[in-house]
Amino acid sequence: MTTPPLIAALTGQRGPTPVWFMRQAGRSLPEYRELRADIGLPMLEACLRPDVAAEATVQPVRRHGVDAGIFFSDIMVPLRLAGVGVEIEPGVGPVLDHPYRTRESIDELLSHRYGEGSWTDSTGRTRDCAEGAQSVRDGVATAVRELGSTPLIGFGGAPFTLAAYMVEGRPSRDHMAARALAASDPGAWDALMTWCARVSADFMTAQIEAGASAAQLFDSWVGSLSPRTYRESVAPYSRMVAQRVAGAVSPVTGCRAPFIHFGTGSAPILSDMAEVGVDCVGVDWKTDLSWAIGQVPGKAVQGNLDPALLQAPWHVIEQAVRDILDAGRSAPGHVFNLGHGVPPTTDPDVLTRIVELVHELGDER
Numbered sequence: 001m002t003t004p005p006l007i008a009a010l011t012g013q014r015g016p017t018p019v020w021f022m023r024q025a026g027r028s029l030p031e032y033r034e035l036r037a038d039i040g041l042p043m044l045e046a047c048l049r050p051d052v053a054a055e056a057t058v059q060p061v062r063r064h065g066v067d068a069g070i071f072f073s074d075i076m077v078p079l080r081l082a083g084v085g086v087e088i089e090p091g092v093g094p095v096l097d098h099p100y101r102t103r104e105s106i107d108e109l110l111s112h113r114y115g116e117g118s119w120t121d122s123t124g125r126t127r128d129c130a131e132g133a134q135s136v137r138d139g140v141a142t143a144v145r146e147l148g149s150t151p152l153i154g155f156g157g158a159p160f161t162l163a164a165y166m167v168e169g170r171p172s173r174d175h176m177a178a179r180a181l182a183a184s185d186p187g188a189w190d191a192l193m194t195w196c197a198r199v200s201a202d203f204m205t206a207q208i209e210a211g212a213s214a215a216q217l218f219d220s221w222v223g224s225l226s227p228r229t230y231r232e233s234v235a236p237y238s239r240m241v242a243q244r245v246a247g248a249v250s251p252v253t254g255c256r257a258p259f260i261h262f263g264t265g266s267a268p269i270l271s272d273m274a275e276v277g278v279d280c281v282g283v284d285w286k287t288d289l290s291w292a293i294g295q296v297p298g299k300a301v302q303g304n305l306d307p308a309l310l311q312a313p314w315h316v317i318e319q320a321v322r323d324i325l326d327a328g329r330s331a332p333g334h335v336f337n338l339g340h341g342v343p344p345t346t347d348p349d350v351l352t353r354i355v356e357l358v359h360e361l362g363d364e365r
């Protein structure tokens with residue numbers, strides 16, 4: 001069986017440049033909006049319907065011809081399946097029943113484990129977390145079957161990004177409360193970050209053992225940290241996730257899942273992120289790709305088209321794609337992607353056209 005271009009690029013083998021898009025499943029697709037309207041479930045419950053998760057995963061692959069599916073779930077799902085009260089507020093993001101910023105609230109959390117306990121759904125019914133964890137595995141297995149030879153990427157949230165939502169209780173611009181806790185109560189911070197690392201690693205492991213061939217750890221909000229705080233208070237926990245996930249074997253490849261690590265605002269810490277134990281570093285749109293490649297020698301890179309350019313005239317997009325592909329050739333491996341997620345208002349035909357261009361030009365690698 002030939003190695004899929006995504007896996008080849010992530011493992012430093014020569015081959016055509018693969019392309020996929022963060023947030024490719026979602027509101028930019030009319031078929032996704034129709035699917036969500038038909039089922040009428042809140043986001044996190046929709047993620048726990050195996051049929052819905054599989055269909056949402058496959059939709060962008062079917063439409064765009066991308067070289068990977070990413071499992072349709074959310075970084076908040078493992079928290080929900082550990083019994084944490086959290087919802088996704090449309091247009092806002094994750095909102096928790098209460099913040100976790102005292103030692104008492106964090107100690108109470110430690111008794112919760114991924115797939116244990118219960119939660120209450122939108123109809124008021126008490127749901128079993130173990131049933132939800134099985135839905136994740138079933139959704140991955142269904143998506144893998146429907147994807148055929150196209151690999152599936154499993155994912156999770158990095159400990160800092162999860163902890164930032166938990167301490168703040170909702171989205172925050174600067175994560176001040178989370179950063180204050182790390183500085184003022186290292187014991188509470190260690191307990192919270194260790195818990196987030198374990199819950200997210202268990203979620204990613206479940207996806208790999210159900211058939212995902214690669215894995216991505218999203219540290220979306222890592223850009224609010226100083227390099228010193230990242231190295232001292234965050235990197236050790238991201239390393240815990242990478243080490244735990246490295247022990248998972250995909251039944252599709254028979255191997256561990258190549259590990260991609262992405263964050264936004266990460267230029268000052270790119271080399272530190274690479275050192276937590278990754279095969280590939282995702283580069284945000286604010287960072288010059290050639291410079292980034294120099295920061296992470298020996299690693300594949302992923303990215304990094306500015307999502308804002310998706311609104312630009314085609315000649316602007318084409319030149320940017322060419323520049324990124326040219327820069328990517330100097331890395332051991334390059335996966336073409338955006339420098340963050342697909343904006344919900346994106347014209348999906350533009351994404352399809354970018355895939356065609358990358359496939360046309362990327363063969364010259």
Ligand SMILES: Cc1c2[nH]c(c1CCC(=O)O)Cc1[nH]c(c(CCC(=O)O)c1C)Cc1[nH]c(c(CCC(=O)O)c1C)Cc1[nH]c(c(C)c1CCC(=O)O)C2
Pocket residue numbers: 021022023024025026027036043070071072073074075076088089090091092093094155218220341
């Ligand atoms: C920070 C973060 C979250 N979730 C995620 C991150 C890291 C990626 C990133 O930085 O964008 C990860 C994520 N969330 C989702 C995916 C599935 C893959 C994909 O979308 O392609 C992935 C990989 C589904 C989703 N997760 C969410 C959507 C939008 C839900 C919808 O409107 O249908 C999707 C497709 C909801 C969500 N979930 C979260 C946010 C900020 C939002 C947006 C809220 C909004 O603007 O309405 C938390």
